[in-house]
Amino acid sequence: MGGRDTVFDGATPARWWHRLDDGRLQCDLCPRDCRLHEGQRGLCFVRAREGDAMVLTTYGRSSGFCIDPIEKKPLNHFLPGSAVFSFGTAGCNLACKFCQNWDISKSRAMDRLMDRASPQQLAQAAKDSGCASVAFTYNDPVIFAEYAMDCADACHELGLQTVAVTAGYMHAEPRRDFYAKMDAANIDLKAFSDTFYFQQTGAHLQPVLETLEYVVKETACWTEITTLLIPGLNDSDAELDALTRWVADKLGPSVPLHFTAFHPDYKLDELPPTPPATLQRARRIALANGLQHVYTGNVHDREGGSTRCTGCGETLIVRDWHAVQRYELDARGACRHCGTPLAGRFAAGPGGFGPRRIPVRLAGA
Numbered sequence: 001m002g003g004r005d006t007v008f009d010g011a012t013p014a015r016w017w018h019r020l021d022d023g024r025l026q027c028d029l030c031p032r033d034c035r036l037h038e039g040q041r042g043l044c045f046v047r048a049r050e051g052d053a054m055v056l057t058t059y060g061r062s063s064g065f066c067i068d069p070i071e072k073k074p075l076n077h078f079l080p081g082s083a084v085f086s087f088g089t090a091g092c093n094l095a096c097k098f099c100q101n102w103d104i105s106k107s108r109a110m111d112r113l114m115d116r117a118s119p120q121q122l123a124q125a126a127k128d129s130g131c132a133s134v135a136f137t138y139n140d141p142v143i144f145a146e147y148a149m150d151c152a153d154a155c156h157e158l159g160l161q162t163v164a165v166t167a168g169y170m171h172a173e174p175r176r177d178f179y180a181k182m183d184a185a186n187i188d189l190k191a192f193s194d195t196f197y198f199q200q201t202g203a204h205l206q207p208v209l210e211t212l213e214y215v216v217k218e219t220a221c222w223t224e225i226t227t228l229l230i231p232g233l234n235d236s237d238a239e240l241d242a243l244t245r246w247v248a249d250k251l252g253p254s255v256p257l258h259f260t261a262f263h264p265d266y267k268l269d270e271l272p273p274t275p276p277a278t279l280q281r282a283r284r285i286a287l288a289n290g291l292q293h294v295y296t297g298n299v300h301d302r303e304g305g306s307t308r309c310t311g312c313g314e315t316l317i318v319r320d321w322h323a324v325q326r327y328e329l330d331a332r333g334a335c336r337h338c339g340t341p342l343a344g345r346f347a348a349g350p351g352g353f354g355p356r357r358i359p360v361r362l363a364g365a
Helices: 121-129 141-157 172-179 192-199 206-218 237-249 276-287
Strands: 018-019 026-027 047-050 053-056 065-067 085-090 133-136 161-166 184-188 223-227 256-261 294-297 315-321 324-329 359-360
Touching: 018 047, 026 053, 085 121, 121 133, 121 141, 141 161, 141 172, 172 206, 184 206, 206 223, 206 237, 223 237, 223 276, 223 324, 237 276, 256 276, 276 294
Parallel strands: 085 133, 133 161, 161 184, 184 223, 223 256, 256 294
Antiparallel strands: 018 026, 047 053, 065 085, 065 359, 315 324
């Protein structure tokens, strides 16, 4: 739990909590089950006790807005080539030593830096920017679920899709509520070892596996997975074999899996970056275990970034970094060569946004 702070500017009533017999309030959003006295915040630092209720302190506030290629999330089978309006808030319910966005996720003093937007303002800005979707990203949307869900409703009213980029660390009831409003998700599977999860993230593996199975099997939310490979910590052949076998057996061979390169940051800044050969080795193991769509990320690798037809083997989408360079799907999202449908969610044709990243300021923010 965090320290005491009795002033919560703009706090909004939170969902998923209950009172304990000893007078504390327990947050029921994620498996941390933070139990709070008056004036305390949870480990995420943004869910807090105010009087006799739990509040979300970052509703309507953002660390910034940006237009990204959808491939940056990364999502390779969801509206390829399209622009996605991205934003996050502050805080996180994990404590990853290797966090690549630690300045946002670990922040405890974001007030003067934050932009502000209502769900309706945010959705309209995304629509006006020509984006096909809005992504809740940069920090984990689980901890600002009420805001993300209201934004999702506003987006759907304007015909926009919604994307969650998350570690998937949440309890069953909020998980049902949250993913009912998401059209796509990229969920981190950070390793396939509870020891790694506990030592490197302060969390546990099993709740993430439960989230993955639920979202893939029980919802209409299109799901892709990302594993950041960290030299010496989660990149052994044995662990990669176990991880990819689990994905193939429990989720199915068509679920895309992204292996991405670590770069030294935050508390693991003395480790070396991930060699491209490690990503390629992981990809070979995953393909050998039956996964059909395995990608490499944070490196220039056209082979590892491209999508092949599961029917005839033709290359259907050629990518380099976040740019779509060739697209061989028809209007139904099927192979133009043999007609085999490609797993995913596709528009009539590819978007033409490209690899740009465009920061945005909302009027009045």
